[in-house]
Amino acid sequence: MARGLSHRTRFAVAAWLSLLAVLYATLMPFEFGNQGVAQAWSHFTSLTFPKMGASARQQWVANILLFVPLGLFWTAWLSGYVRGVWGHCVVGLFVALLALATTATVEFLQYWLPRREPSLLDMSGNLSGGVLGVLAWFGLSGPGRRWLSLLRQGGLAALWWALLSYTVVYVLVAWLPWDFLLSWQEVSAKLDSDRWGLWRAPVSEADVGQWWVLRSMVVMITAPVGILLGWWLQRRAPALRGFGLLVSGAVPALAFGLFVEWGQFLTVSGVAEGGSALSRAVGIVLGLAFFAMRHHLGPDQLRHWARPLVATSVVPFLLLLVLINWGGKGFAMETGSVLAKLESLRFLPFWYHYTVPEAVALGSLIFHVMMYLPVGIGVWLWRWGARGITPRRGLWLAIGVAFLLALVMEAGKLFMAGLRPDPTSVWIAAAAAWLGWQACGVVWWGLRGPIERNARAMARADRSRGRAEASRQRSVASGSTYPGVESADEGFVRGGEGSTR
Structure with a gap:
């Protein structure tokens, strides 16, 4: 966004863009059929809640994530025009109704679209995402402003919190779309599937070359987590240096890799692999080595x-x-x-x-x-x-x-x-x-x-x-x-x- 725009204007633009993104994602491919409105309304009003199985849960979580930006940015924009608790309550209620109206409209229109089917389960996910966006703004806007202010100041404190935020986002993205297993039957089905392996899962054995390339990418994107770990270890034990720092961080590095892969195993769509866990551990050790050599890798040298x-x-x-x-x-x-x-x-x-x-x-x-x-x-x-x-x-x-x-x-x-x-x-x-x-x-x-x-x-x-x-x-x-x-x-x-x- 341009520097001259006010925060209110930026939130307004983000709010309308989030609404357009929702309409685009839910109404694509925009190839509407010629069914009658009465037939569509009869079908829409006869909808019932289906049983939420593993695959349906995956779509439900995706629908929640889709509507969170809508609730967040519309609340951020409109709350700038009101004051007090009651004003914020009115804004929150309006945005929740906007999310409900939007999801009801697009689900009704999906009756005319190919490979689309109106669903009360989708509507509940969309509405939940909008409400979560509202709550996220009211609950996190204050800490979020302080966090952004800290990052804008630069310096070591900003770098520490940026690395910490990166680590949290890293784990959350690794587990997307968060379709976690909820029963022993689902765990048993995962054990019988081809989506896990002690070294490489059977589902990924067809593309060996690409598998190694992806593991190399995992090593690189995990390195910042190793820098954070090295920083934390030296705060706890200032005497740690060089090789001692690498040895002290080896076990936490492997534990982090296993933790992420365990989360992958506990999701329906995740692929859990021992090779991937080792790649994440190697990435952390690489970050530890970079942190240990930081005095020899200053900006003037780099x-x-x-x-x-x-x-x-x-x-x-x-x-x-x-x-x-x-x-x-x-x-x-x-x-x-x-x-x-x-x-x-x-x-x-x-x-x-x-x-x-x-x-x-x-x-x-x-x-x-x-x-x-x-x-x-x-x-x-x-x-x-x-x-x-x-x-x-x-x-x-x-x-x-x-x-x-x-x-x-x-x-x-x-x-x-x-x-x-x-x-x-x-x-x-x-x-x-x-x-x-x-x-x-x-x-x-x-x-x-x-x-x-x-x-x-x-x-x-x-x-x-x-x-x-x-x-x-x-x-x-x-x-x-x-x-x-x-x-x-x-x-x-x-x-x-x-x-x-």
Whole structure:
């Protein structure tokens, strides 16, 4: 959003966007039939609550998550116009009724849509999500404002809470869509299924190459959890250093990996694997090693390695993209079906996510985000590595590169047997690159706090020495800001060239 917009305007835009997103997700593919209204109304009024089995529970949780943003942002917007408890109660009631009216309308309209069926269970999930959004705003808006204010200040406290938030989100995303097993019969069915394994689950044995690539991605995205663990361990035992820190964190690292995989096992759609648990443990150990070497990996040292690191990672990254996108069926070429694939291709955004179960759609979305997130990170590091200052340009370059890469990958699937391109992937790739760029900016902002404090302390000490020297000599070299010492690196001082506030 633009910087000049007020918070009220931003919440208003977010509220209407959340409503449009709900309408798009629930009314897609917008291919309405020609049934009569009386017939639709008779069908709608005869609906009954079905039994909530394992698969229905998965869809119910997905419906809750879909309506939470609607309740949250509409409450955030409208509560800015009222005061007092009764005013907030009126707003909460209005938003809950809005969620009810929205879900009733879309469920009624789904009677005319293919592969859609009105359901009271879906309506209850949607209404519950809207109410949860209302409660979340009233219950968390105060702490949320303080948390955001802390993050904006930067520094070590902001970095600590950012890593803690990342860890919580990491676990919650790993367990999506939270369709947990609720009975021993469901646990027994999970034990008899192919969705778990001591090393690799049978359901994932077909794509061995992609499985290893995914495990490598898990290692990288788990590393921030290891940094948090190392930080916490050193708070508890300041004497821990180097190898001792790695040894002390090995058991918690393995416990964390097993904890996440145990949660995967306890969900209907989750795939629990010993290899995945070990990958998460290795990622935490990698983060521990990074934390242990943090004194040798300061920004001034890292920025000299930023561009070489990006340059040497380009070819391996492109090879991984090719393996992930084109290697699923063994790189089998097939040119005879290109025209048939093009004719059957659906360009409506998220069309293919609509045709698969919610858990598969969520997994595909997260997977594609992680696949193109390094593009935004790489472009940010490339721009930062030149001078060590906050990049002001390059965001659109990152978005464009990710978009083109995804376009090439999806177009190549036209020539691969058994593969089908998904036009939505190019938009997900662009959004992932934007997210990677912004994530780097947030991390750098958190690191700049202590750097700036040290720079200001050095500047004050230099000025004190300069005044003492002036009292003895009455003349100071005219071209020196910091007399007697080398000038500080302006890239690590807020307000320096290229920095942002």
